[in-house]
Amino acid sequence: MAASAPPPGKDKGKQPKIDYVPLEGVEDLEYYEKGGYHPVKIGDILHEKYRIVHKLGFGTYGTIWLAVDQTSRQFVAIKVGRAEHSNPLEATSIKGLQHTITFDTSTIRSVIPPLLDNFDIDGPNGKHPCYVTTVGGANLSLAKLKCHQGVFRLDVARAMAAQLVIAVAHVHEKEYVHGDVNLSNVVLRLPFDINKFSVDALYEKFGKPMRVPVVREDSKELTPAVPSECIESVWMGKTSDEIRLSDAKIMLIDFGESYQPSLEARHNSMVPRAYQPPEALHEKDPLLSFPSDIWTVACSLWDIVAWFPLFESYFSKETENITAEQVSVLGKLPPGWWSYWGRKYEIRRRQFDKDCKTKHPEEYPDMETRFDEAAQKPRRARGWEAMADGEKKAFLLMIRSMLKYRPEERATAKKVLESEWMKRWAIPEYDKIREH
Numbered sequence: 001m002a003a004s005a006p007p008p009g010k011d012k013g014k015q016p017k018i019d020y021v022p023l024e025g026v027e028d029l030e031y032y033e034k035g036g037y038h039p040v041k042i043g044d045i046l047h048e049k050y051r052i053v054h055k056l057g058f059g060t061y062g063t064i065w066l067a068v069d070q071t072s073r074q075f076v077a078i079k080v081g082r083a084e085h086s087n088p089l090e091a092t093s094i095k096g097l098q099h100t101i102t103f104d105t106s107t108i109r110s111v112i113p114p115l116l117d118n119f120d121i122d123g124p125n126g127k128h129p130c131y132v133t134t135v136g137g138a139n140l141s142l143a144k145l146k147c148h149q150g151v152f153r154l155d156v157a158r159a160m161a162a163q164l165v166i167a168v169a170h171v172h173e174k175e176y177v178h179g180d181v182n183l184s185n186v187v188l189r190l191p192f193d194i195n196k197f198s199v200d201a202l203y204e205k206f207g208k209p210m211r212v213p214v215v216r217e218d219s220k221e222l223t224p225a226v227p228s229e230c231i232e233s234v235w236m237g238k239t240s241d242e243i244r245l246s247d248a249k250i251m252l253i254d255f256g257e258s259y260q261p262s263l264e265a266r267h268n269s270m271v272p273r274a275y276q277p278p279e280a281l282h283e284k285d286p287l288l289s290f291p292s293d294i295w296t297v298a299c300s301l302w303d304i305v306a307w308f309p310l311f312e313s314y315f316s317k318e319t320e321n322i323t324a325e326q327v328s329v330l331g332k333l334p335p336g337w338w339s340y341w342g343r344k345y346e347i348r349r350r351q352f353d354k355d356c357k358t359k360h361p362e363e364y365p366d367m368e369t370r371f372d373e374a375a376q377k378p379r380r381a382r383g384w385e386a387m388a389d390g391e392k393k394a395f396l397l398m399i400r401s402m403l404k405y406r407p408e409e410r411a412t413a414k415k416v417l418e419s420e421w422m423k424r425w426a427i428p429e430y431d432k433i434r435e436h
């Protein structure tokens with residue numbers, strides 16, 4: 001299962017680990033092993049009809065390729081999963097999300113890319129599940145990272161936030177939990193019709209695949225498990241500074257961690273530590289569900305509106321520091337967690353008094369200070385619109401309703417859609433660009 005995927009090199013039993021000359025900006029070569037990635041090459045034909053023409057990205061569970069469907073002459077995105085540890089239900093999840101009663105069908109098709117095809121391929125590393133979907137542009141995390149203090153214009157952020165919550169409300173209505181909502185899993189829709197391009201014209205506009213040779217540290221010949229060259233991902237996106245409202249259409253991708261709480265008990269949160277809900281940090285055997293998604297959606301909405309994350313910490317991998325971030329923003333933890341955290345970690349005594357007041361507000365600021373620093377200042381510095389007081393109040397109120405410590409107290413995605421900020425600011429902005 002995706003949720004228990006070990007890092008590369010850790011699941012091979014007796015196979016000796018091979019060291020490669022490190023490469024920047026491409027997938028981890030150690031994943032090319034039995035049970036790992038498939039060594040895809042430019043020009044490969046998958047499933048007798050998809051010709052690989054470029055690379056779109058990579059992640060822990062697969063590599064993602066731009067391909068031409070030779071039958072329809074359309075461009076498609078293909079995720080070629082790891083042979084083991086890919087979620088075998090990823091295709092089932094996406095299929096289960098295709099129909100909607102509550103939401104407008106074209107809106108759902110726009111915010112969740114439909115599954116166009118799925119099949120398995122066999123290779124030197126095993127059998128790989130492949131999913132074919134719509135081609136998107138940059139993921140929002142990268143779009144921000146490419147700018148200094150990357151933020152989106154306010155109208156762009158509002159429209160994107162509305163789409164993300166609509167997508168999640170639909171996923172939850174279908175009784176799925178996405179399980180990995182963060183800005184790397186939100187991509188821009190392409191602001192042009194890619195099918196108007198020939199492959200050569202596409203190469204001319206966005207560059208041919210950049211090939212980086214793979215070399216073993218011991219200079220021995222490569223095994224068939226690994227490709228002879230890695231491909232840098234194509235950049236068809238825009239940086240956060242460049243994105244205008246008309247470009248602000250997004251898709252929620254990567255259902256590799258998704259699950260149905262009614263059919264499967266999930267105990268591990270696979271999102272980065274700073275985005276994990278408190279039940280995942282404080283309970284030994286938490287039962288994750290829809291509210292766990294809501295917590296990560298709140299962190300992602302913050303990232304859409306602000307430059308740096310809400311619970312950012314230099315030591316953000318540590319539970320004690322993340323908890324200190326959460327306490328300074330949200331106040332005292334529920335009693336059991338509060339005393340356990342205090343007993344286990346010295347940071348509680350160092351940073352908070354017995355009434356839970358921060359002793360060093362410059363190190364652990366409150367939510368409003370964080371918002372001003374992360375969302376308002378970077379926009380004002382660019383001469384862009386920042387939130388007026390009424391909007392800011394409504395936005396923070398919505399975020400707080402999603403960040404209740406107790407999962408059962410968190411707002412549902414549907415409730416979030418009914419919040420004042422969504423109704424007065426975010427959805428009206430999305431309506432300006434929504435296709436019907």
Ligand SMILES: Nc1ncnc2c1ncn2[C@@H]1O[C@H](COP(=O)(O)OP(=O)(O)OP(=O)(O)O)[C@@H](O)[C@H]1O
Pocket residue numbers: 056057058059060061062063064077079113133134135136137138139180184185187253254255256
């Ligand atoms: N349909 C698509 N169009 C364009 N780019 C895509 C598409 N699907 C995925 N990508 C790119 O590939 C990256 C990895 O995709 P994805 O998140 O599905 O892989 P993963 O292995 O499940 O990743 P993770 O490590 O987050 O679990 C995305 O962040 C995005 O940049």
